[in-house]
């Protein structure tokens with residue numbers, strides 16, 4: 060293995076959570092970029108904008124007035140992709156035209172009353188409140204729905220249409236593709252090796268050290284060996300934990316602190332409020348609450364779109380959509396990057 | 407089935423090529439958009455730019471001078487993601503850290519000597535030449551590589567970094583994820599139903615008529631029942647055809663004509679040069695050339711990013727990356743759309 064410098068030669072890496080491969084072609088970072096340049100994130104966001112439907116005291120699309128909230132604030136998405144009462148499309152008339160019922164709820168949670176703040180700028184105690192609310196949401200919606208997806212789209216580049224700091228929660232009557240794959244693959248690992256995949260993985264990464272971004276007593280942040288997005292990270296508890304509500308108060312404090320450190324590191328990388336999509340994957344709920352789900356380990360994925368500066372993103376397009384995901388630098392190289400200068404390999 | 411208006415209620419649809427599901431939530435088009443606005447494509451591209459490395463007579467990154475080509479022009483990508491001689495990373499030391507060798511070649515093919523032209527603006531006979539070159543590429547690279555991915559990223563929005571009309575060809579020593587899934591699922595359909603999946607599908611769509619965009623004697627273009635991108639299409643031969651080189655000269659003429667019509671329709675939709683990523687999937691090559699691949703049907707996928715105007719795109723972000731792909735209007739609605747006015751459901 061020593062004779063193969065992973066950062067010099069292209070190769071494939073296996074993603075054991077998805078059961079798929081990613082093409083790692085290190086030398087592509089030398090390619091000059093003449094394509095689309097991204098606009099930097101807006102900088103003069105007003106702290107309070109009475110016309111923004113996410114602000115305290117504002118009127119939303121359904122006519123309701125938001126309370127003058129002082130911490131987090133949860134409400135039903137006014138344009139939900141999932142509603143509780145959609146009818147069942149019934150049996151398919153042909154195997155190539157299969158449909159299934161989809162029911163659920165979509166909620167929005169504001170993190171803070173101010174529009175000009177983001178998670179890394181909030182106090183650790185305020186982040187802890189967000190974590191407590193996330194855990195409550197799993198407890199509230201979990202009994203009814205097999206999957207409760209908590210996610211944050213941050214930045215216009217990630218399709219976020221409102222600068223006010225918020226996340227979304229979409230709970231569904233079905234197990235979506237990604238958690239379905241994660242369930243399958245964790246189960247296979249558990250039965251073949253008698254170990255929880257991501258507990259074993261965290262231990263390995265803590266020993267190998269080359270992909271560790273941050274750690275504390277309870278949490279580990281790594282650029283996963285199989286990362287597809289340039290600065291993708293995986294946030295893992297060190298202990299075996301199935302779901303967010305299972306975290307102790309101490310573990311939540313440690314999580315708030317590691318989140319603040321990770322997101323500050325992201326912001327510092329290119330000296331902008333760093334865009335990303337992130338979300339939590341814990342053991343499925345609903346009927347699965349009564350099953351043995353020991354093969355699962357709680358984790359969060361961070362998927363940031365940027366490649367080598369605030370204005371050059373990675374496009375997952377032609378080859379990636381039609382064949383397989385491809386990255387232009389190795390996960391190990393990313394771990395040794397502290398800012399834009401390190402990435403300018405071509406200048 | 408009549409009692410369930412598919413365009414009114416959210417539901418899941420099954421993608422039989424990938425074996426995955428997509429969430430269709432029709433009513434989301436009513437959502438107002440306050441997020442990122444896309445820049446319209448550049449309009450004043452010079453016909454000939456001596457500093458553009460793709461133009462006839464230009465110098466490329468490797469120092470070579472392009473010939474004064476008058477039709478198509480093929481050359482090796484100067485920043486290849488795949489190279490023929492990458493070493494084998496060897497056996498993994500742990501099941502969670504698996505690598506595989508990746509070898510291949512990356513080529514670029516210019517469609518035309520002019521920079522200010524696109525496929526839909528080219529003559530049918532010129533498009534036919536492109537098709538002939540594609541077929542030749544499969545014949546040339548196929549014997550050596552199990553997969554030859556021909557794809558076009560069109561428009562800055564799709565990560566294209568050069569406005570000169572061109573496509574790429576990445577041939578690899580491995581079968582990538584997407585064709586691997588297509589192979590598996592077509593094989594399963596073939597053994598369970600004794601019919602070629604996409605031949606059966608084309609026949610069904612031609613009868614049902616609700617998702618047909620264009621057709622002629624040899625080809626059919628549909629918005630597939632399981633489309634994830636708003637204006638995604640699937641281009642299919644009516645006859646059972648394994649690979650591009652198997653097309654008769656008449657079928658290539660018909661393909662050139664249907665491509666011109668499809669791409670013109672796309673350009674007219676929002677009155678801009680329509681961005682997309684497209685690519686061909688035919689039966690795998692290399693060692694598979696000697697196997698029975700009758701379960702395969704040649705097809706092309708078109709994945710355009712726009713949602714409801716030249717400046718509002720669909721973001722596949724948080725929920726889509728972490729859970730499952732979601733679309734905001736039904737494939738049937740798209741088929742009855744002839745332009746921007748039809749899509750303004752919210753005004």
Ligand SMILES: O=P(O)(O)O[C@H]1O[C@H](CO)[C@@H](O)[C@H](O)[C@H]1O
Nearest residue numbers: 373374376377378379565566567
């Ligand atoms: O090779 P290009 O056109 O420079 O690059 C483009 O297409 C590639 C293949 O889909 C992607 O990996 C790149 O992210 C994209 O910018």
Ligand SMILES: O=P(O)(O)O[C@H]1O[C@H](CO)[C@@H](O)[C@H](O)[C@H]1O
Nearest residue numbers: 218219220720721723724725726
């Ligand atoms: O719900 P939002 O923030 O308006 O919309 C955003 O997130 C959704 C969930 O990932 C996506 O489906 C949309 O394409 C994106 O623009």
